[in-house]
Amino acid sequence: MGTETKTKRIPSLKVLEAIAEGLEEILAYFGWQVSTASGSTSINGEPEVEENVLDETDSIDEDEHDEGEEEYFDREEVEVAVDAFISSLSASGVIRENRHGKLPSFGTVFAKFFGDEGEVAVLAGAFENDVKGYMGWISPDEMLSAKKRFMSIFGSVQEMLEEKMHGR
Amino acid sequence: MDADNLTRFAIRKMSEHKISARHLDESDEIVIFGSRSAGLERPNSDIDILCIGRSGQKLKTASLDLIVVHPDEVQKANWLGNELASHIARYGTWMKGNPEWVKDVRIGSAAVDAKQRRIAAFLRALPARWENFDDSFRQKYTTKLRRETQRLLLLERGIAIPPTRVLDESWSTFSIANREVEERVVGSMRPGESRFRRDLLDKIMTALDDQKAVPIPFQAPR
Numbered sequence: 001m002g003t004e005t006k007t008k009r010i011p012s013l014k015v016l017e018a019i020a021e022g023l024e025e026i027l028a029y030f031g032w033q034v035s036t037a038s039g040s041t042s043i044n045g046e047p048e049v050e051e052n053v054l055d056e057t058d059s060i061d062e063d064e065h066d067e068g069e070e071e072y073f074d075r076e077e078v079e080v081a082v083d084a085f086i087s088s089l090s091a092s093g094v095i096r097e098n099r100h101g102k103l104p105s106f107g108t109v110f111a112k113f114f115g116d117e118g119e120v121a122v123l124a125g126a127f128e129n130d131v132k133g134y135m136g137w138i139s140p141d142e143m144l145s146a147k148k149r150f151m152s153i154f155g156s157v158q159e160m161l162e163e164k165m166h167g168r
Numbered sequence: 169m170d171a172d173n174l175t176r177f178a179i180r181k182m183s184e185h186k187i188s189a190r191h192l193d194e195s196d197e198i199v200i201f202g203s204r205s206a207g208l209e210r211p212n213s214d215i216d217i218l219c220i221g222r223s224g225q226k227l228k229t230a231s232l233d234l235i236v237v238h239p240d241e242v243q244k245a246n247w248l249g250n251e252l253a254s255h256i257a258r259y260g261t262w263m264k265g266n267p268e269w270v271k272d273v274r275i276g277s278a279a280v281d282a283k284q285r286r287i288a289a290f291l292r293a294l295p296a297r298w299e300n301f302d303d304s305f306r307q308k309y310t311t312k313l314r315r316e317t318q319r320l321l322l323l324e325r326g327i328a329i330p331p332t333r334v335l336d337e338s339w340s341t342f343s344i345a346n347r348e349v350e351e352r353v354v355g356s357m358r359p360g361e362s363r364f365r366r367d368l369l370d371k372i373m374t375a376l377d378d379q380k381a382v383p384i385p386f387q388a389p390r
Contacts, residue, residue: 074289074293076286076289076290076293077289077292077293080290080293080294080297080309081293081297083297083301083302083305083308083309084297084300084301084305086302086305087297087300087301087302087305088300090302091300091302101304102304103302103304129228132228134216134233134235134252
């Protein structure tokens, strides 16, 4: 998948496994959906629905989407899961602090292992910007874009892992 | 930095980031906000710019944060009652256009609810991760939860959110006791989670108690 670029790389199996495992944990936080058939979402990126409606729609199956239904996620939980992923890579020695004692960001981790201009790294950098928001504000477009980008990253890493494991 | 210099600085930054003149021409309003607009920037502070227009793309870099909002959106209750709109209405410097919507800005219950949900979400997600977090993330979330709780207390009082530096260095400006910040964090926590609770509260209270006795002088543009 994806477009080949000059700086595209594929990391070792060990690193790919660590990244894939961490991404799978983050993926768990992208699950819930709400009906936005009215097209109404608040400026805070929060769907304009009551809490109990969220509960009811929590278990809707992927295949049961109505037209106008969009997917959102709890970006605080995603942010915490992303930082846990980076902490875990650091604890297992896959990444290290830079000379200023700072751990790399999500986008930088992917740039390091997949190349600055690798498709996965570009997606990871854009995903990082999407979920940041501003003063608690995030647009519905950014929410959707973040989810799509994360899914692409996840899919690409899984594909690379498969290829590496089967020696292709 | 006075308004003219601020505007020149903003134009230079946009030009450096290849924001086209057409984009600026087509915007109904262009507003500088955040620390630079309030005169509270640090040497490496970015510049925050809002463009109200029908075209253009957001941009987020280390030195420029550009957000784009459609003109129809700024007339809606969702925008007018929102935390960011209230900040811009209070602290923004208009480079272009007339801030007509500003008179209709009211911090609404939706903004307060959204902030409460955000704090609750962090407090729900963090305890399980706390032990395994790198120290830098423990510090990051301590700071984030303190600031978000400060913002919640201000929103509840109908006060526009000031630049972050005011929360970090001049909290006494608002005559809200440090203890109230602590109580709100504790009130949002679940029982137990002792290390998480102890770490968080110790660091939050230390940051608040260590603020300078003499607050930084800051003058809001409006």
